[in-house]
Amino acid sequence: MDRLDAMQAFVTVADLRGFAPAARKLRLSPSAMTRLVAALEERLGARLLQRTTRSVTLTDAGARYLERARRILADVEEAELAAEGERTRPSGKLVVSAPVGFGRLHVGPLMAAYLQRHGDVSAELRLEDRIVNLVEDGIDVAVRIGLLADSSLVARQVGSMRRIVVASPAYLKRHGEPRRPAEIAGHQTIQFGGAAAIGEWRFGAGENEVRLNIAPRFLCNVADAAIQYAERGGGLTRVLAYQAGDALRRGTLKIVLEEFEQPPLPIHIVYPTSRLLSAKVRAFIDLITETADWRFG
Secondary structure, eight states: OOHHHHHHHHHHHHHHHHHHHHHHHTOOOOHHHHHHHHHHHHHHSSOOOEEEEEEEEHHHHHHHHHHHHHHHHHHHHHHHHHHHHTTSSSOOOEEEEOHHHHHHHHIIIHHHHHHOOOEEEEEEEEEEEOOOOOOTTTSSSSEESOOOOOTEEEEEEEEEEEEEEEEHHHHHHHHHHOOSSGGGGGGGGESTTTTTGEEEEESOGGGGGGEEOOOOOOESSSHHHHHHHHHHHEEEEEEEGGGHHHHHHHOOOEHHHHHHOOOEEEEEEEETTSSSOOHHHHHHHHHHHOOOOEEEE
């Protein structure tokens, strides 16, 4: 048994939660994957994976071994890349994932600057409003807005994002400006998006957090439509600061209840721990920190 091959097989099965997808990724047969992991378990004298007909999960011993195995494989990859000279020169293909609206406005232009700077790199930008599996989907780095739930990713905060309630000056003149969150009950409201569609707006934090159930008059699945309706006097809507940026600069929307906002959401660059921070990814992160102002306050 090659210990590194067995270790890579185990890490891939753990990442993809199954022998079949791991076998496809490593271009091995499922039986070969099973033999590698079984040989590793036999050598260690411990069961690393709990197998059922429907799922593969880590045992306690497997969870502890997984992080050590990741570090060992990353060290080996770093040594190989250093020998090939790829640690200092960005090359290959960079795949980046980002939310649709934020990616279109802020990540796309950055990708153009990145490609102009690094002629040996090609790039792909995937815009999706769902949380993707970086390892399974072959993504090098992702831009994410919000608190991170996946501790298996390496994260670097590169900005922050306010969550704001806005309305048109004309609407506020007709209906009055709410001074406290509870006064929203007397206003027309607009909602958008999957998470926003739960019918609850939150203000403040900790012991001072206020949760309000709302019944929107207008519901849509994209921020642009919500903002356009708000600009036309449709009511109050709660959005991320960048989404309303143009309307705020034009004066067609105004922020209300500012003192009751929740803490800003962090903006992170994330990448898998099972991968070495390659030159192409490092160069992308450096470009963001050097040129992008992603503090949306």
